[in-house]
Amino acid sequence: MAYAVPKEAYNGKVLNVKFGKAPNAVSIGGENAMPFLSFEGEIPNKPVIAFEIQDMPPDDWPDTVKNQFAGVSSDPVKWAQRCQNELKAQAIALRLISTHPDRENRSPQDAAKTVKDVLSAINIPLIILGSNNVEKDASVLVAAAEAAGGYNCIIGKAQEGNYKTIVAAALAHNHKIIAMSELDINLAKQLNILITQMGFNKENLITDPMCSALGYGLEYTYSVMERIRLAALLQNDATMQPPIAGDVGMYVWKIKEVSASESEAPLWGSLEERGIAWEALTAAAMLIAGTNLLIMRHPKAVETVQKVIKELV
Amino acid sequence: MALSGVEIFKLLPKTNCKKCGFPTCLAFAMKLAQGGVDLEKCPDISEESKKVLGEASAPPIRxxxxxxxxxxxxxxxxxxxxxxxxxxxxxxxxxxxxxxxxxxxxxxxxxxxxxxxxxxxxxxxxxxxxxxxxxxxxxxxxxxxxxxxxxxxxxxxxxxxxxxxxxxxxxxxxxxxxxxxxxxxxxxxxxxxxxxxxxxxxxxxxxxxxxxxxxxxxxxxxxxxxxxxxxxxxxxxxxxxxxxxxxxxxxxxxxxxxxxxxxxxxxxxxxxxxxxxxxxxxxxxxxxxxxxxxxxxxxxxxxxxxxxxxxxYTDPQVPMQVEQKIYKIGEPTDDSPLLITTNFSLTYFIVSGEVENSKVPSWLAVMDCEGLSVLTAWAAGKFTSAKIAQFIKDSGVEGQIKHKNLIIPGQVAILSGALEEKLEGWKITVGPREANGLPTFLKSRTA
Missing domain, CATH: 3.20.20.20 (Dihydropteroate synthase-like)
Incomplete structure (x- = not known):
């Protein structure tokens, strides 16, 4: 029987976002086909993985992943250098978790200093994340954006409740933005519109439709990402065309499956490998749903996902 | 390829005998095209038409x-x-x-x-x-x-x-x-x-x-x-x-x-x-x-x-549900806090995860709301003061704990007054609006 490969005619294209400074700047997005279908479109950039580091010791991380950074995790500068020099990270995601009112409630000025210290110690691109406290992030990320002026960083996450001040700071200091909404394609679209209405170039925007861990709502994130991509490519919806970020590590490394010991959960097998697999599989699912930028924690999980990426492009 | 109703109609006996339960052959053909009825309902169809229709109506993937x-x-x-x-x-x-x-x-x-x-x-x-x-x-x-x-x-x-x-x-x-x-x-x-x-x-x-x-x-x-x-x-x-x-x-x-x-x-x-x-x-x-x-x-x-x-492979239209019961988180004792939420699996996972993160052993009452999240269940009339009161009474939790204090989700703070009336002798505490506020909330209560 006569056969022709059924190809999809895409009208739209994912925007290309470049962050960091030459010669180590990184580009994400730019594809005009659904994830990894290069028989019917151009996929110019590989997905990028950023290593997550924090501005205070990760006491709340399970041992499996915390131990990987023993000796450096009390100092964000050393931690960043370890990721860059030994783990060959393409980018670093610095989470300013200490600024959360329930953690150490450190000031925006403290956060700005950490940002400066980390930036002067590395030459790969930096993603600067707040503590996910909507009010506090507004002031912390403004100070961080100023401190990082000239470095073409990604700042996040701008949410419905705080995007105005964060976007204004990113505009003033030439940074990219991660816009986060909660597992709803319409909310993601609305936030992108609100941000661009402030005069923020949509080509500097990255969408985070909220990640979920394997077994803890992964299917919701997966389908929202697929729907965002379909809207961007098939309907040429310009408000849905920013690249997608997946903040995988923070959702994975707090669930029971990555912390229950083998004696507590004998049916679940080795804790060490279980945790790594959990982060790697969550990230792999995000990739095939359309994620362009992954934020991850465990070096072995990152290594595994890099192998998958190598086979995907 | 799937056939249209009219194409199917051409292959039917066109007698409008009604034996299939439809008023006309055309009505039967239309239903057949949608996959809403079995071809076998037509007693008079020719073997030849049956073969053509059978192949055309076979599912696209065996x-x-x-x-x-x-x-x-x-x-x-x-x-x-x-x-x-x-x-x-x-x-x-x-x-x-x-x-x-x-x-x-x-x-x-x-x-x-x-x-x-x-x-x-x-x-x-x-x-x-x-x-x-x-x-x-x-x-x-x-x-x-x-x-x-x-x-x-x-x-x-x-x-x-x-x-x-x-x-x-x-x-x-x-x-x-x-x-x-x-x-x-x-x-x-x-x-x-x-x-x-x-x-x-x-x-x-x-x-x-x-x-x-x-x-x-x-x-x-x-x-x-x-x-x-x-x-x-x-x-x-x-x-x-x-x-x-x-x-x-x-x-x-x-x-x-x-x-x-x-x-x-x-x-x-x-x-x-x-x-x-x-x-x-x-x-x-x-x-x-x-x-x-x-x-x-x-x-x-x-x-x-x-x-x-x-x-x-989860059905996106059917929310995943967990079983209605009083869950133990950590090793709660008879004065550990009691919280309530709905049985949407994501709600349960997130709430139980945050309670676990708080390291405060607790009792979590999970109520069957047909898999809806808290706010949706409340809006749909499935997470009301009367139903919560009934659930708490029926659950037997009163025999497991010695206090009468129930923490409800901040999203449904509005229920607290009516709940105190319906659950006699109970004190209702309004918890945080979002689950991520639970660790701080629970820790500050025990501090």
Missing amino acids: TFALGAGEKAVKIGGETVMFRHDKKFFNPCAIALNIKDNLSDAELKKAAVEVANSEIERIGQKLRIDAISIEYASNDSARYEAAVKLIASAAPDTAIILNCKEPSAAEKAVKAVADRKPLLYGATNDNAETMAGIAKANKVPLSVCAQGVEALISLTEKIKSLGVEDIVMDSGAKTAKEIIEHNTQIRRSALRKGFKPLGYPVINFALRDDSTFEAALASVAIAKYASIVVISSIAKWKNLALFTLRQNI
Whole structure:
């Protein structure tokens, strides 16, 4: 029987976002086909993985992943250098978790200093994340954006409740933005519109439709990402065309499956490998749903996902 | 290709006899076109029309069982490209590949491990569904012995005979024909012989080709030789080939109604690095494989793969639910706090996770609200003061704790007054609006 490969005619294209400074700047997005279908479109950039580091010791991380950074995790500068020099990270995601009112409630000025210290110690691109406290992030990320002026960083996450001040700071200091909404394609679209209405170039925007861990709502994130991509490519919806970020590590490394010991959960097998697999599989699912930028924690999980990426492009 | 109502009408007797339960033949034809009624309802249809209509109304991807008995798994039958369009129906079977030249003890150990792989997660029993036995010994007597040994050590597990050598395959098929093994498989060189073996023993047959297009002539040939239950391996090995081939195959079947590719797909995701193999297998599970074969299993790996498969195959229109009951988080005592939430599985996972993070042992009352989240359940009248009061009284929690203090989600703060009236003697505390506020909330209460 006569056969022709059924190809999809895409009208739209994912925007290309470049962050960091030459010669180590990184580009994400730019594809005009659904994830990894290069028989019917151009996929110019590989997905990028950023290593997550924090501005205070990760006491709340399970041992499996915390131990990987023993000796450096009390100092964000050393931690960043370890990721860059030994783990060959393409980018670093610095989470300013200490600024959360329930953690150490450190000031925006403290956060700005950490940002400066980390930036002067590395030459790969930096993603600067707040503590996910909507009010506090507004002031912390403004100070961080100023401190990082000239470095073409990604700042996040701008949410419905705080995007105005964060976007204004990113505009003033030439940074990219991660816009986060909660597992709803319409909310993601609305936030992108609100941000661009402030005069923020949509080509500097990255969408985070909220990640979920394997077994803890992964299917919701997966389908929202697929729907965002379909809207961007098939309907040429310009408000849905920013690249997608997946903040995988923070959702994975707090669930029971990555912390229950083998004696507590004998049916679940080795804790060490279980945790790594959990982060790697969550990230792999995000990739095939359309994620362009992954934020991850465990070096072995990152290594595994890099192998998958190598086979995907 | 599916026929339109009018095209179907032309093939009907046009007598408007009403025996089918519809007022006219046209009305029956329209319903038939939507798949809402069975062709058999028409008592007077000609054999010739029946054949034409039967083929046209066959599902775009054939469905059949892998294995026999209670633990046989249905494969194929998918109708959409994206799970949000409707849902994925028949979860991808996961199979362990074992080489026949291992020692008997090793074979037995692996088979028993598969047979005992069952884990329960959110009310579903999940397991490694099949064993693929690879003909690596090049000795048909050894192969037959290995197949028999594995079949008896894993008495309910489906079997895939991974053997392209017809004489060895035939002996093995005969030895376990009652288990309905999948014969893998037919290539350009052996297709006729393999089809003969599959047909004679009434077992499904997998074709193996290099590339999607090369599958077509093979499935057509096998079908013309009388084998209906066919599985396809396009030779995809890398993650990219798996996604691209499987996408092309499913699109051809669903959008073009292209019958020669309307069969379930098998992918071999074999890698030495076990974590990498798990990641690769998840790519196949998410992207349309009906069977994925891996080279090693382990409890941690099985759990991760089962969970991924469960997530992808969840019906997007039916919220996942957890059982209504009072859950213990940590080791609560009779003065540990009591919280209430709804039984939407995500709500439960997030709330229980945050309570766990707080390290404050607690009682979590999870109320059946048909799988709705807190605010939706409240809006739908399923999480009301009267129903909560009834649930708390019926749950028997009053016998488990010595205080009468209930923490309700901040989203439904409005219920606190009415609840205090309906639950006599109870004090209602309004908790945080979002679950991520729970650790601080619970810690500050005990401080």
